[in-house]
Amino acid sequence: MGTIKQDTMPVISDPRDFDRRSGNLLERLVFNHRLLFVLVMASLTLLLGYQAATRLELRPSFEKMIPHGQPYIQNFLENRQSLRGLGNSVRVVVENTRDDIFDPEYLEVLKQVNDELFLAQGVDRAWMKSLWSPAVRWTEVTEEGFQGGPVMPDGYAGRPEDIEQLRQNINRAGIVGSLVASDFKSSMLVVPLLDRATASGQGIDYHQFSRLLEERLRDKYEFPGDSRARQAGEDGGGQYKIRVIGFAKLVGDLIDGLIQVMMFFGLAVLTSLAIIYLYTRCVRSTLLVVACSLTAVVWQLGIVAWLGYAIDPYSVLVPFLIFAIGVSHAAQKMNGIMQDIARGTHKLVAARYTFRRLFLAGVTALLADAVGFAVLMLIDIPVIQDLAITASIGVAVLIFTTLLMMPVALSYVGVGRKAAERALRIDTNAAAHRGFGHVWDFLDRFTTRRWATGAVLVAALMGLGGFWVALQLQIGDLDSGAPELRADSRYNRDNAYITSHYALSSDLFAVMVKTPPEGCLNYQTLVLADRLAWELQQHPGVQTTVSLVNAVRQITAGTFEGNPKMNSLQRNQNVLNYAAQQASVNTPELFNTDCSLMPVIAFLKDHKAQTLDEVVAIAERFARENSTPEHQFLLAAGNAGIEAATNIVVREANRTMLFYVYLAVILFCLITFRSWRAALVALLPLVLTSILCEALMVVMGIGVKVATLPVIALGVGIGVDYALYLLSVQLHYQRQGLSLSDAYKNAVAFTGRVVALVGITLAAGVVAWAWSPIKFQADMGILLTFMFLWNMLGALILIPALSHFLLPSAGQTRTERKKSRRAEAVPA
Known part of the structure; x- marks a missing residue:
């Protein structure tokens, strides 16, 4: 085994002996005007920090969660004014734990809750139930014809006869299981929300709306005088319990969780400080690494605020990633400068040397990161596109804060003499096969045929096994409730209660039947709508279906003294017209004003991916076979319909996104290494990590959806950093004539330790997410931790193993020596 070879750059202890005119234009521009550069960077940091502090908003949006270009969503958006209650809504259940709903005190509480919600900003009051x-009305057939009225008796005053009248009206209205629980211990308020608040014209502030539900409802009725129990996520011990589900409440809970999660950012900073200090034993350089990474976060947030973007529950994770990537690159710069200073080079010269060696690899790595983020723009979901934009901005500013500012700052600050001597001592011991040398000697074995063959075979077997498991990866939610939150969260407990006590779930899938004006009363159209409802009902995941057909049948039978033979669709148009006229009073949500649109609504047992896929297949087939210019069957409305459309977009984007990410990584590697063999060496460990990550998602029961779709792309973009730094140095030494073994040992000595350091630091920074109250962030934390660590191991083990077969020693063949001389991965 060879020894570690000193870098070819001369040791210059006096900066006056250094040629300031050397280096490329960017190096001369930055380092020859260091003070001006530092002042400009400090001024921009203050300016952007002010922008972030004063203009940055946390503003989620229902509109941004849906793919506007998807045909189903386009159908929904075009007809949403006629589909009130089938879009964004909240369901509030008031439970009486000590009695039933026929308690005057309970009904008074329900009335107060109803008034609070009715007057809330953003509520579509006309369609509230x-x-x-x-x-909400009842109807019945009598010998004199139809009778009906509101379910709540006129002049209700809480008297026994009023309560008895209410009981009769509820039974006659047929709302048990929908608005009234099957055990009569609770009732539901259905609260549709507008796109914009009526008073201000602004989008609804979901966090504020969620706080209104907590403070004006739960604190007042469920936790009177004990809001701390509510904040702890407990159930109230009083007589009444308030249960809330819906997009607005889910987003509000996510934001509450994210506010708590911000302490994880502080934990990531402290963890990075501790790990880097233990590695360097130098306070000033450790603080500088973290400070430059935090500066990148400040810049990113400031630019995002300046451009008018807001933070949402998904993009709020971006600052964590930007900080982690910044620490990765800053640590590489710090390590290179420390090694040069340890050999006696002046800190300014050492900073310029490190800039020359690593700037190209750093820029390439950041460009790969940026492409990993930017490719997410291909996904037609605004929330992911915003994440892509904010993350790409963050990666772009890292070029200035980490690749440029970090070496310049170190040229002033330098590193401690003891820390530098310690780094040199570690290198000396490693060269003498002591200390870390045992680890490097072990890794060096993978450059030999026996160990390289074993590593490649094991990796191939793991890849095949992972691929077989990954074939079971599903798109969408795999559990009932809100998978973004933990199963024991208050939201999911509320959802479980509503599911178990109400016959009709909150998962609505609607097919829109579109006709010319008055066309929805055409007999043939009603027959087809009835057939569609019947076919949907045959699926075990559908509880029941509701459409105008149900109302027409009921009213027709009632018109003929309740004759069960008349409980059907009549061919007589006058009969159908009369039935529709009566239905417009009692069930106006079943068709629009000019009767040109009516929904066929299926109540699903859950919104799991398999259920949605199968229901969509039934509706699509029916629409394809029966749509004509006179009656078109359009998918899809309702929260389950919107989620089904989102799943379709995610499924289509998943492989496309990975294809473009890998294509970009390949191009960057080819530009950097100028060797297809080297690009393959860098790429194969990333492919293995992607496969194993998908297998891990299957094992953990995580589906691919809006929250998890970006993870693998981010893992590939960030993971290539390891290969770029390690392989670029290895090729640099190979092209100087060293054997693969010696070149790899030099690469490990120069960047390998930091590759391991960065992998551990990145993993430690995100592993704390596993304890987040937000389930999707916990899942992302586990997946990113796995990818960071596995990419690190892939770089340290598979790069030398694959290099044995694809990048043999430079002295083997004259042809390869000529090719190597024509390409310089790292400028000398």
Whole structure:
């Protein structure tokens, strides 16, 4: 085994002996005007920090969660004004734990809750439903014809006869299981939300709306005088319990969780400080590494605020990633400068040397990161596109804060003499096969045929096994409730209660039947809508279906004294017209004003990916076979329909996104290494990591959806950093004539330790997410931790193993020596 070879750059202890005119234009521009550069960077940091502090908003949006270009969503958006209640809504259940709903005190509480919600900003009041809503009506057939009225009796005053009348009206209205629980211990308020608040015209502030639900409802009725129990996520011990589900409440809970999660950012900073200090034993350089990474976060948030973007529950994770990537690159710069200073080079000269060696690899790595983020722009979901933009901005500013500012700052600050001597002593011991040398000697074995063959075979077997498991990866939610939150969260407990006590779930899938004006009353159209409802009902995941057909049948039978033979669709158009006229009073949500659109609504047992896929297949087939210019069957509305459309977009984007990410990585590697063999060496460990990550998602029960889709792309973009730094140095020494073994040992000595350091630091920074109250962030933390560590191991083990077969020693063949001389991965 050879020894570690000193770098060819001369040791210059006096900066006056250094040629300031050497280096490329960027190096001369930055280092020859260091003070001006530092002042400009400090001024920009203060300016952008002010922008972030004063203009940055946490503003989620229902609109940004849906793929606007997807045909189903386009159908929904074009007809949403006629589909009130089938879009964004909240369901509030008021439970009486000591009695039933026929308790005057309970009904008074329900009335107060109804009034609070009715007056709340952003509520579509005309379509709100509860026992106290005039729109919730009962009808019955008598010998004199139809009778009906609001379910809540006129002049209700809480008297026994009023309560008895209410009981009768509820039974006659047929709302048990929908607005009233099957055990009569709770009732539901359905609260549709507008896209914009009526008073201000601004988008709804979901966090504020969620706080209104907590403070004006739960604190007042469930936790009177004990809001701390509510904040702890507990159930109230009083007589009444308030249960809330819906997108607005989910987002509000996510934001509450994210506010708590911000302490994880502080934990990541402290963890990075501790790990880097233990590695360097130098306070000043450790603080500088973290300071430059935090500066990148400040720049990113400031630019995002300046451009008018807001932070949402998904893009709020971007600052964590930008900080982690910044620490990765800053640590490489710090390590290179420390090694040069240890050999006696002046800190300014050492900074310029490190800039020359690593700037190209750093820029290439950051460009690969940026492409990993930017490729997410291909996904037609605004929330992911915003994440891509904010993350790409963050990666771009790292070029200035980490690749440029870090070496310049170190040229002033330098590193401690003891820390530098310690780094040199570690290198000396490693060269003498002591200390870290045992680890490097072990890794060096993978450059030999026996160990390289074994490593490649094991990796191939793991890849095949992972690929077989990854074939079971599903798109969408795999569990009921809100998978973004933990199963024991208050939201999911509320959802479980509503699912178990109400016959009709909150997962609505609607097919829109579009006709010319008055066309929805055409007999043939109603027959087809009835057939569609029947076919949907045959699926075990569908609880029941509702459409105008149900109302027409009921009213027709009632018109003929309740004759069960008339409980059907009549060919007589006058009969159908009369039925529709009556339905417009009691069930106006079943068709629009000019009767040109009516939904066929299926209530699903859950919104799991398999259920949605199978229901969509039934509806698509029916629409394809039966749509004509007179009646078109359009998918899809309802929260389950919107989620089904989102799943379709995610499924299509998943492989496309990975294809473009890998294509970009390949191009960057080819530009950097100028060797297809080297590009393959860098790429194969990333492919293995991607496969194993998908297998891990299957094992953990995580589906590919909006929250998890970016993870693998981010893992590839960030993971290539390891290969770029390690392989570029290895090729640099190979092209100087060293054998693969000696070149790899020099690469490990120069950047390998930092590759391991960065992998551990990145993993330690995100592993704390596993304890997040937000489930999707916990899942992302586990997946990113796995990818960071596995990419590190892949770089340290598979790069030398693959290099044995694809990048043999430079002295083997004259042809390869000529090719190597024509390409310089790292400028001398």
